[in-house]
Amino acid sequence: xxxxxxxxxxxxxxxxxxGMCSGQDFWHLKSVERLGxxxxxxxxxxxxxxxxxxxxxxxxxxxxxxxxxxxxxxAVASSFDTELINEMGKTLGEECQAEDLSxxxxxxxxxxxxxxxxxxFEYLSExxxxxxxxxxxYINGVQSWDVGTSMKHYxxxxxxxxxxxxxxxxxxxxxxxxxxxxxxxAVKEAQPKTIMCSYNKINGVYAxxxxxxxxxxxxxxxxxEGYVMTDWGAVADRVKGxxxxxxxxxxxxxxxxxxxxxxxxxxxxxxxxxxDQAVERILKVVFSYVDNRHPEAVFDxxxxxxxxxxxxxECAVLLENNGILPLKADAKVxxxxxxxxxxxxxxxxxxxxxxxxxxxxxxxxxxxxxxxxYVKGFPFDKDEENEEELQAAVQAAKEAEVAVIFAxxxxxIESEGYDRKDxxxxxxxxxxxxxxxAVQPNTVVVLHNGSPVEVPWADKVAAILEMYLGGQxxxxxxxxxxxxxxxxxxxxxxxxxxxxxxNPSYLNFPGDGLNVDYAEGVYVGYRYYDTKKMPVRWxxxxxxxxxxxxxxxLKMPGETLTDEGCVKVTVxxxxxxxxxxxxxxxxxxxxxxxTAGRPVKELKGFAKVALGPGETKTVEFTLCxxxxxxxxxxxxxWYAPSGxxxxxxxxxxxxxxxxxxxxxxxxxxxxxxxDGSTTVGQLLENPVxxxxxxxxxxxxxxxxxxxxxxxxxxxxxxxxAMAMGMPLKSLASFAGPEAAAKIEQMMGxxxxxLGN
Ligand code: BGC
Numbered sequence: 001x002x003x004x005x006x007x008x009x010x011x012x013x014x015x016x017x018x019g020m021c022s023g024q025d026f027w028h029l030k031s032v033e034r035l036g037x038x039x040x041x042x043x044x045x046x047x048x049x050x051x052x053x054x055x056x057x058x059x060x061x062x063x064x065x066x067x068x069x070x071x072x073x074x075a076v077a078s079s080f081d082t083e084l085i086n087e088m089g090k091t092l093g094e095e096c097q098a099e100d101l102s103x104x105x106x107x108x109x110x111x112x113x114x115x116x117x118x119x120x121f122e123y124l125s126e127x128x129x130x131x132x133x134x135x136x137x138y139i140n141g142v143q144s145w146d147v148g149t150s151m152k153h154y155x156x157x158x159x160x161x162x163x164x165x166x167x168x169x170x171x172x173x174x175x176x177x178x179x180x181x182x183x184x185x186a187v188k189e190a191q192p193k194t195i196m197c198s199y200n201k202i203n204g205v206y207a208x209x210x211x212x213x214x215x216x217x218x219x220x221x222x223x224x225e226g227y228v229m230t231d232w233g234a235v236a237d238r239v240k241g242x243x244x245x246x247x248x249x250x251x252x253x254x255x256x257x258x259x260x261x262x263x264x265x266x267x268x269x270x271x272x273x274x275x276d277q278a279v280e281r282i283l284k285v286v287f288s289y290v291d292n293r294h295p296e297a298v299f300d301x302x303x304x305x306x307x308x309x310x311x312x313x314e315c316a317v318l319l320e321n322n323g324i325l326p327l328k329a330d331a332k333v334x335x336x337x338x339x340x341x342x343x344x345x346x347x348x349x350x351x352x353x354x355x356x357x358x359x360x361x362x363x364x365x366x367x368x369x370x371x372x373x374y375v376k377g378f379p380f381d382k383d384e385e386n387e388e389e390l391q392a393a394v395q396a397a398k399e400a401e402v403a404v405i406f407a408x409x410x411x412x413i414e415s416e417g418y419d420r421k422d423x424x425x426x427x428x429x430x431x432x433x434x435x436x437x438a439v440q441p442n443t444v445v446v447l448h449n450g451s452p453v454e455v456p457w458a459d460k461v462a463a464i465l466e467m468y469l470g471g472q473x474x475x476x477x478x479x480x481x482x483x484x485x486x487x488x489x490x491x492x493x494x495x496x497x498x499x500x501x502x503n504p505s506y507l508n509f510p511g512d513g514l515n516v517d518y519a520e521g522v523y524v525g526y527r528y529y530d531t532k533k534m535p536v537r538w539x540x541x542x543x544x545x546x547x548x549x550x551x552x553x554l555k556m557p558g559e560t561l562t563d564e565g566c567v568k569v570t571v572x573x574x575x576x577x578x579x580x581x582x583x584x585x586x587x588x589x590x591x592x593x594x595t596a597g598r599p600v601k602e603l604k605g606f607a608k609v610a611l612g613p614g615e616t617k618t619v620e621f622t623l624c625x626x627x628x629x630x631x632x633x634x635x636x637x638w639y640a641p642s643g644x645x646x647x648x649x650x651x652x653x654x655x656x657x658x659x660x661x662x663x664x665x666x667x668x669x670x671x672x673x674x675d676g677s678t679t680v681g682q683l684l685e686n687p688v689x690x691x692x693x694x695x696x697x698x699x700x701x702x703x704x705x706x707x708x709x710x711x712x713x714x715x716x717x718x719x720x721a722m723a724m725g726m727p728l729k730s731l732a733s734f735a736g737p738e739a740a741a742k743i744e745q746m747m748g749x750x751x752x753x754l755g756n
Contacts, residue, residue, distance in 0.1 A: 001291045003283075003287045003291065005280050005283050005284055005287070006280065008035055008037070008283060009276050009279050009280050009283065011035055012032065012035065012279065014262055014265055014266075014272070014275075015258070015262055016032050016035075017275050017276065017279045018258040018259075018261040018262045018265075018275065019032075019255070019258050020032070020037075020279045020282055020283070021242070021247060021248055021249060021258070021261065021275070021278050021279065021282065022248065022249040022250070022251075022252035022253060022255075022257060022258055023248070023249065023250045023251040023252035024039055024252060025251060025252070026052065026057070026232075026251045027041050027042055027043060027051075027052060027251070028040065028041050028042075029042075029248070029282070029286065030252075037283065037286065038286075038290060040102035040103075040286050040289060040290065041100060041101050041102060042101065042102060042103040042104075042105060042148075042150070042250075043096075043099075043101045043103075043104060043105065044104075044105045044106070044350045044351055045104045045105035045106035045107075045150070045350075045351060046073060046104070046105065046106020046107045046108055046122065046138075046351060047069065047070040047071065047072050047073065047076070047088075047092075047106070047122075047346075047351060047353070047471065048067045048068055048069045048070055048092070048351075048353035048355075048471075049064075049065065049067040049068075049092070049095055049096065049099060049101065049104070049299075049353070050064040050067070050350065050351065050352060050353060050354070051064055051065045051067070051099055051101060052064045052065075063354070064352075064353070064354045065099070065354065066301065066354050066355075066356050067095070067299075067301070067353050067354060067355070067356065068095070068301055068304040068305055068307075068308055068353070068355065068356055068471075068472060069308065069345065069346050069353035069355045069358075069471045069472040070088055070091075070092070070307075070308045070311060070471045070472075071308065071311055071312045071315050071468065071469065071470045071471035071474075072121045072122060072346060072347055072351070072450060072468065072469040072470075072471065073107065073108060073121070073122050073123055073124045074120060074121045074122075074123070074124075074450050074451065074468045074469060074493070074494075075312060075315040075316070075467070075468035075469060075470050075471070075490075076088065076124075076134065076138075076311065076315055077124040077125050077130060077131070077134050077493035078315045078316070078317050078466075078468065078490035078491060078492060078493050078543070079311070079314045079315045079489070079490055079608070080130070080490075080491050080493070080584040080586075080606050080608050081314055081582075081608045082133055082134060082136075082137035083137070083608075084311060084314050084608075085134050085137045085138045085141070086137040086138065086140055086141040087141060087307075087311075088138065088141065088307070088311055089137065089138040089139065089140065089141020089142040089143075089144075089149075090141040090142070090144055090145065091141075091304055091307055092104055092141070092142050093141060093142040093143065093144060093145030093146075093147045094145050094294070094297045094298070094299070095297075095299045095304065096142070096145065096147040097145050097146070097147060097293065097294040097297035098297040098298050098299035099299060101147065102147065102148060102285075102286065102289040102290075103147065103148035103149065103150055103193065103194055103285070103289075104142055104147060104148070104149055104150070105149075105150045105152065105196065105350075106138075106149060106150065106151075106152065106351075107124070107134075107135045107138045107139065107149065107151055107152075107186075108122045108123055108124075108152050108153065108351075109123065109124055109131050109132070109135045109151060109152070109182040109183060109186065110123045110152075110153055110155075110156075110157050110158055110179075110182075110198075111123070111125070111126060111127075111128060111131065111158060111178055111179055111182065111524060112125060112126040112158075112451070112494050112525070113126075113158040113159070113505050113509070113518070113524055114158070114159065114419075114503055114505040114506075114509040114510075115420075115423055115451050115452045115494070115497070115500065115503060116159075116419045116420045116421075116422075116423065116451075116500070116509060116510070117158055117159050117160060117419055117451070118159075118160040118414060118415050118416060118417060118418050118419045118420060119160055119347070119349065119415075119416045120450055120451035120494075121347040121414060121449075121450020121451060121468070121469050122347060122349075122351050122416070122450075124182070124493060125182075125493035125494060126493070126494045126495065126524055126525030126526070126540065127493065127525060127526070127540065127603050128177070128178055128179070128180075128181035128182045128185075129181065129185075129602070129603045129604060130493055130603060130606065131181075131182035131493075132181055132182040132183075132184065132185025132186055132189075133185060133189075133606075135151060135182055135183075135185070135186040135190070136185055136186045136188075136189035136190040137190075139151065139186055139190035139191075139192045140189070140190045143190070143191075143192070143193065145294060145297065146288065146289060146292035146293075146294065147289065148192070148193030148194050148226070148285055148288070148289060149192045149193060149194065150192065150193075150194040150195060150196045150229060151183060151186055151187075151192040151194075151195050151196065152195070152196035152198070152231065153196055153197070153198035153199070153207075153231055154183055154195050154196065154197045154198055154207060154213065154218075154228075155175075155179055155180060155183060155197075155198060155202065155207060155213060156168035156170060156175065156179045156198070156200065156202050156207075156518075157198035157199065157200050157207075158179070159419055159509065159510040159511075159516065160416065160417055160418050160419045160510075161418070161419050161510035161511075161513065162510070162511075162513040162514075163198075163199050163200055164199040164200070164233070164234070165199070165200070165201070165514075166200050166201070166510075166511060166513060166514060166515065166516055167200065167201035167202070167203065167204050167514065167515045167516070168200050168201065168202055168203075168516055168518065169203055169204075169515055169516065169517045169518065170202075170203070170517075170518035170521075171518075171521060171633070172631065172633050173521065173522060173630070173631045173632075173633050174518055174521045174522050174524075175202075176631035177522045177630060177631050178522055178524050180217065183195070183218075184222055187218070187222045187223070187224050188222060188223070191224070191225055191226060192226060193226045193227075193285045193288065194226050194227050194228070194229050194248075194285060195218070195224070195226065195227075195228050195229070196228075196229050196230070196231050197210075197213070197214065197228055197229070197230055197231060197234060197246060198231055198234065199231050199233075199234045206234070206236045206237075207234070208230050208234045208235050208236060208241050208244075208246050209236055209237055209240035209241045209243075209244045209246065210244055211243065211244040211245060213244075214228055214244045214245030214246055215244060215245035218245065219245065226281065226284075226285055227247040227248055227278070227281040227282045227284075227285055228245060228246050228247050228248070229246075229247065229248040229249070229250050230246065230248070230249050230250050231250075232250055232251055232350075233251070235249050235253070235257060238253075238257035238260050238261060239260055239261060239264045239269070239270050242261060242270060242274050242275060242278055243270065243274060246278075247278040247279075247281050247282050248278075248282055261275060301356040301357075302356075305356060305357060305359075305472060305473060306473070308471045308472055308473040309359065309471075309473025309474075309476045309477050310473075310477075311471070311473075312467070312470040312471055312473050312474055312477035313477045313480050313481060313486040314486075314489055314490065314582075315468065315470065315490045316465060316466060316467045316468070316470065316477065316478070316481055316488055316490050317465075317466040317468075317488065317490035317491060317492055317542075317543040318463070318464075318465055318466075318481075318488035318490075318543060318544040318545065318546075319464040319465070319466050319492075319496075319538055319542070319543070319544070320458065320461070320462075320463055320464040320544070321462070321463040321464075321544050322462045322463065323462075324402060324442050324444060324462040324463050325444065325462075325463045325465070325481075325482060325484070325546070326481075326482065326483055326484025326546055327402060327404075327444075327482050327483050327484070329370075329483065330371060331371065331401050331402050332371050332373075332399075332400045332401045332402070333365075333370065333371060333372045333373070333400055333401065333402045333403075333404055334372070334373050334374075334375065334393075334396040334397050334399065334400035334402070334403045334404070334440075335361065335362055335365065335372050335373065335374045335375075335404050335406065336374075336375055336376075336377040336393045336396060336397065336403055336404065336405045336406070336432070336436060337376070337377045337378060337380075337405050337406035337407055337429070337432070338376050338377070338378065338379055338380035338406070339380050339406035339407065339408050339446075339448050340360060340361050340362045340374060340404075340406040341360050341362045341363070341374065341376075342360065342380045343358065343359075343360055343361065343406070343408075343448055343467075343470070343474045343475050343478075344380065344408045344409065344410070344411065344448040344449075344469065345358060345448065345469055345470050345471055345472055345474040346469050346471065346472075347411075347414060347415060347416065347450050347469055348411050348414070348415030348416060348417075349415050349416020349417055350416055351416070353472075355472040356472070357472060358472045358474075358475070359472065359473050359474065359475035359476040359477075360475035361404075361406065361446070361475045361476075361478040361479050361482070362374055362475070363475060364475050364476045364478075364479035365479060368479065368483075370479075370483070373396055373399075373400065375389065375392045375393050375396045376389055376392075377389055377390065377392075377393040377405070377432050378390075378426070378428045378429055378432055379428075380408075380410065381410045381411065381412070382410055382412070382426070383410070383426030383427055383428050383429075384428055385427070385428040385431065386428075390431065390432050390435055393405075393432055393435070393436055394435050394436055394439055397436045397439055397440040397443065398439050398440060400440070401442060402440075402442040402443075402444060402462075403436050403440045403442065403443045403444070404443075404444045404445075404446060404482065405429075405432065405433055405436060405443065405444070405445050405446065406446045406448065407425060407429045407433065407445055407446065407447055407448070408425075408429075408447055408448030408449050409425065409426075409448070409449040409450070409451075409453065410426065413426075414449065414450050414451065419510055420451070422500060423452060423453055423454045423497075423499070423500040424453065424454050425449075425453050425454070425455075430456060430457065433445060433457045433461065434457050434460070437457055437460040437461050438460075441462065442462050443460075443461045443462055444461065444462055444463040444464070444465065444482070445457075445461050445463070445464045445465070446464075446465045446467055446478055446482075447464065447465070447466045447467060447468075448467055448468070448469065448470070448474070449466075449468065449469070450468065450469045451494075452494060452495070452496040452497065452537075453496075454498070454499055454500070454537075455496075455537060458537065465478070465481060465482070465488070466490070466492075484546060484579075487545055487546045487547060487579055487580060487581040487582070488543065488544065488545055488546065489543070489545060489581060489582035489583075489584070489608070490543050491541050491542060491543035491584045491586075491651075491652070492538055492539070492540055492541060492542050492543060492652075493540070494525060494540060495525050495526050495529055495536050495538070495539055495540045495653075496536060496537040496538040497529070497536050497537060498535060498536060498537050502529070502534060502536070504520035504523050504524060504525075504528035504529075505518070505520055505524075507519070508520070521597075522597070522598075522599060522630075523599060525540055526539060526540035526541075526601075526653040526654075527599035527600075527601075527602065528599070529653075530599070530600050530601055530653055530654065531599050531600040536654070539652045539653045539654035539655070540603075540652065540653040541584070541586050541603075541650075541651065541652035541653050541655075542651075542652040542654070542655070543584070543651075543652075545577075545581045545582075545583070546577070546579050546581065547575055547576070547577030547578065547579045547580070547581040547611075547613070548575075548576045548577045549573055549574065549575055549576060549581070549583045549611070549651065550573070550574045550576045551571060551572070551573055551574075551585075551649060551650070551651075551657035551658050552571075552572045552574070552658070553570075553571065553572040553618075554569070554570075554571045554647075554649055554658040554659075554660050555569065555570045555571070555660075556569055556647060556660035556661065556662055557569070557662070560663045560664065560665050561623065561624075561625065561628070561662055561663070561664045561665075562625070562664070562665055562666070562667075563625050563666050563667055563668065564625070565624070565625075566622050566623060566624040567622070567623050567624075567662065568620055568621070568622055568623075569587065569605075569620070569621045569622075569623060569647055569649075569660070569662075570618050570619065570620050570621075571585065571618070571619055571621075571649050571658060572616050572617070572618050572619075573585055573609055573611065573616065573617060573619060574611070574614075574615070574616040575611035575612065575613055575614060575615050575616075576614075577613060578613050579613060580610070580611065580612045580613060581610075581611060582608055582609060582610045582611070583608070583609050583611060583651065584606060584607070584608050584609075584651065585606065585607045585608075585609060585619045585649065585651070586603060586605070586606045586649070586650060586651065586652070586653070587603070587604055587605035587606065587621050587647065587648070587649050588601035588602060588603055588604065588647075588648040588649075588650075588653065588656070589601065589602055589604045589623070589627055589628055589645055589646070589647060589648070590602075590645065590646035590647075590648060591628070591630075591640070591641075591643075591645060591646075592643065592644040592645060592646050592661065593641050593643035593644060593645075595630070595641055597630075598630055601646075601648055601653065603653075604621075604623060604627040605621035605622075605623070605627075607619045607621070623647070623662065625638075625640060625664070625666070626638055628640035628645050628662075628664055632670065634670060634671050635668070635670055635671060637668070639666070639668055639670065640664055640666060641666065642664060642665045642666050643663070643664060644661050644662070644663055644664075645661065645662045645663075645664055646659055646660075646661055646662075647659065647660045647661065647662055669686065669687055669688075670686070671754075672686050672689065672754055672756075673751065673754075673756050674689070674728070674747050674750050674751050674754070674756070675728075675747070676727060676728050676729030676732075677727050677728075677729065678727065678728050678747075679724065679725055679726060679727050679728070680693065680697065680723050680724055680725075680726050680728070680731065681723075681724030681725060683750070684724070686754075688750070688753050688754055689750050689753075689754070692746065692749070692750065693746070693750075696742065696743075696746060697723075700735060700739055700742075728743055728747060731743060732744065
């Protein structure tokens with residue numbers, strides 16, 4: 001049914017329109033019965049349904065319906081599998097239709113700037129390219145059921161400490177290259193029906209009233225068509241919000257802010273057309289749901305539990321393995337640690353799901369009659385040492401052929417609402433792992449955490465399997481992976497530094513509560529570690545398998561890439577082992593032109609490839625100018641200098657298997673305003689100035705006296721280097737009055753030619 005939304009809006013009173021721009025209660029928008037507008041419901045998200053009664057909360061404390069908890073974003077991102085997350089989105093979309101939810105509040109795509117952010121488990125990656133592609137696939141999945149998503153938290157919300165009022169202070173370049181692209185990609189590739197703006201300020205302006213963010217970038221540049229809602233309680237000045245491009249306030253302020261909108265329209269300080277525009281955007285999304293209900297949708301919790309389990313098997317990352325895994329079916333194994341029976345599988349806060357059931361590795365082992373003993377070792381919910389339990393664990397480990405320790409972060413350490421204080425596991429767990437590894441060389445550690453931890457015992461154990469917060473099927477998924485029913489294929493979507501202090505945000509996280517300065521700029525995650533050539537515990541993209549892969553035949557295009565065109569790069573990947581597996585082929589781009597301030601490599605393509613034993617497949621990537629570019633603040637646009645770019649293909653940011661080069665030519669030129677500080681080198685780089693300056697320099701050679709030549713250095717290279725870095729004001733003073741006058745004249749001419 002085609003609705004005439006404009007007509008509906010024209011029939012609404014001013015009060016009804018203002019009212020439409022805020023929620024009726026915690027989870028519903030308002031209805032206007034006489035115009036056939038129903039009160040639709042929204043719900044968290046992102047990895048399951050937290051549908052609550054009307055009097056709910058945004059903290060994940062109160063009751064919500066029994067639902068299915070899928071792996072959290074930290075895990076799903078590690079699958080590097082856009083089809084998988086798309087399928088997960090489709091399942092959630094169907095669940096929403098069955099439960100009459102018009103919008104699912106997710107995905108959460110903020111960049112993992114520091115491993116300490118309490119909400120990292122809900123975020124996808126430290127890399128904006130990966131986060132954007134995964135987010136777009138998720139959104140397309142959910143929305144294929146005519147249910148909206150709310151991509152959040154837009155933007156630069158990278159910590160929990162004072163998240164509701166702190167100002168994230170960052171350069172436009174870091175904003176564009178690191179913190180915005182995940183949103184940008186998802187808007188361009190999936191058009192989420194709604195976007196949730198964040199609580200925080202950006203360079204001093206609240207996201208909820210930030211026109212640069214909500215209109216100039218989001219709509220004018222990216223072409224966003226849906227509506228923007230606030231995070232729960234994120235409004236500061238409601239009228240400024242409408243002007244900036246904020247459409248819906250959630251959960252609503254009981255009419256307090258609606259009245260301000262009405263008053264502002266009446267006194268002429270708010271253009272009513274802006275209010276109409278917000279209402280139109282909201283109603284478009286409301287009716288796109290209302291008019292496309294799916295009576296055939298079912299929420300089958302058992303079926304979806306199986307899906308959640310299968311998804312998690314594709315997400316877990318095998319971090320270390322000396323060959324002990326997969327376990328032999330008849331191995332005598334000791335399971336140690338309470339997470340074996342009570343896994344930590346989800347994070348705290350607004351994404352908390354009331355799970356229909358939870359599988360544990362211990363229960364799976366029992367069901368499958370595995371030879372497994374169990375000792376608690378340490379509690380799942382606190383850091384509490386117990387000598388007796390530790391000794392029992394050591395004893396059990398000695399008596400078994402293999403010890404599997406189920407370690408992780410308790411709920412209290414990691415949640416929405418606060419950040420972690422350090423990157424450590426509870427001391428009781430570290431102590432136990434050391435003690436068990438000392439008596440049992442075949443010690444395997446299984447981790448349950450939403451963000452990296454320090455692993456001081458990493459070199460003393462035989463294998464480490466990272467399950468992340470794997471959703472309610474995590475126990476069964478762990479069993480399948482440990483015993484080789486499924487071959488691990490997850491790869492880290494974030495770096496595990498050796499220690500917290502190595503992280504680039506360390507000196508500036510989380511700020512003083514009023515401000516947090518993103519002083520590391522674009523050097524986030526592997527962009528920093530790889531550029532600094534720093535050792536890390538496990539690199540971005542790292543993950544092992546029960547088979548091996550080989551790369552070959554990297555084919556680069558012969559032609560030069562230009563501003564408009566795109567080129568194809570292909571590479572062969574072969575499974576050289578005896579079992580089937582899935583490899584994540586990663587493509588990074590590297591600027592080889594000596595451009596200042598660029599990370600040594602950046603992810604610009606990835607593909608997950610299923611390969612039978614001995615099988616080879618060719619993977620194809622497409623590269624366009626934007627993939628080579630950085631955001632040039634002076635130009636106010638993306639820019640890549642003409643020249644050579646490395647194309648690196650491999651299985652982790654620190655494991656490049658093959659490297660090729662690509663040449664690029666741009667027609668874009670950088671803005672140049674010439675004054676006394678401008679150097680000869682800068683002029684020679686500019687296509688307009690170069691010929692004129694070159695000619696003048698030649699003429700000047702003869703005019704420069706002996707002293708000046710000496711000043712410029714005797715060696716030819718040195719002289720050239722000095723001349724290139726010489727500002728025009730100094731050149732003029734060295735060259736004498738006649739030449740100085742010529743230089744001044746030239747500066748004027750060039751500025752004119754450059755349109756300054
Ligand atoms: C969170 C959002 C969530 C909302 C509603 C807020 O506190 O930041 O992610 O969707 O509450 O529960």
